[in-house]
Amino acid sequence: MTMIWNPSPNFGERSLPITMLVLHYTGMQSGAAAIDWLANPASKVSAHYVVDEDGQLVHMVREEQRAQHAGLSYWRGVTDCNSASIGIEIVNPGHEFGYRPFPEAQMDTVTRLVAELVRTYAIDPRNVVGHSDVAPTRKEDPGEYFDWERLAKLGLAVPRPREKLVDPGWPDAAFLLALERYGYSISDGRAATVAFQRRFRPENIEGVIDGECRAILLSLLLEYEGGPAI
Numbered sequence: 001m002t003m004i005w006n007p008s009p010n011f012g013e014r015s016l017p018i019t020m021l022v023l024h025y026t027g028m029q030s031g032a033a034a035i036d037w038l039a040n041p042a043s044k045v046s047a048h049y050v051v052d053e054d055g056q057l058v059h060m061v062r063e064e065q066r067a068q069h070a071g072l073s074y075w076r077g078v079t080d081c082n083s084a085s086i087g088i089e090i091v092n093p094g095h096e097f098g099y100r101p102f103p104e105a106q107m108d109t110v111t112r113l114v115a116e117l118v119r120t121y122a123i124d125p126r127n128v129v130g131h132s133d134v135a136p137t138r139k140e141d142p143g144e145y146f147d148w149e150r151l152a153k154l155g156l157a158v159p160r161p162r163e164k165l166v167d168p169g170w171p172d173a174a175f176l177l178a179l180e181r182y183g184y185s186i187s188d189g190r191a192a193t194v195a196f197q198r199r200f201r202p203e204n205i206e207g208v209i210d211g212e213c214r215a216i217l218l219s220l221l222l223e224y225e226g227g228p229a230i
Helices: 031-038 104-121 148-153 172-182 189-200 211-224
Strands: 011-013 020-025 049-051 057-059 065-067 085-090 128-130
Touching: 020 104, 031 049, 049 104, 085 104, 104 148, 128 189, 172 189, 172 211, 189 211
Parallel strands: 020 085, 020 128, 049 085
Antiparallel strands: 011 065, 049 057
């Protein structure tokens, strides 16, 4: 893929091997503003890549370096997601400035970039996640319009379970324990539930634990975690 090199000074040394991809939206009014902010030393934030709405790919931090994109975060036992991940910012104004679907040209570049990185670093599809997954109390991105199924069809992300779903009838406390087993921090149970819904049931993200949520989570645990240990 062709790309523009626009370096950010906001990076450090990794303390963990690369095992994750974290997808974001920029949440700013324009792609140019987002890139300028990520390249500004005063911002103290960065990402490895930015994908503009027209599909243009901007490289800002070298993959071997630790970019500053995830902040306070947690996923599947990892508490320094910045050290373990590559961060991809996807230009979109986000919920604050007029959240909208991601254009085809943009999604095409995102898909090709994710495919290349998953192949290069042998990243488990369970570890291709959104910022809201690793920081559910703080973040909503890349949001409910992001086409996770497009990645899932290529084996690049976990698909939404749709067949043979059975509601296990867990009480809410058991659901949260199962959610923690899958990978989420449950320090704020409602926030974790909303993040899970945004990822696996984006048409209904009210934060209420219902039979469909329980059934989806049970299916994920059976498929990827060897069954629920709750």
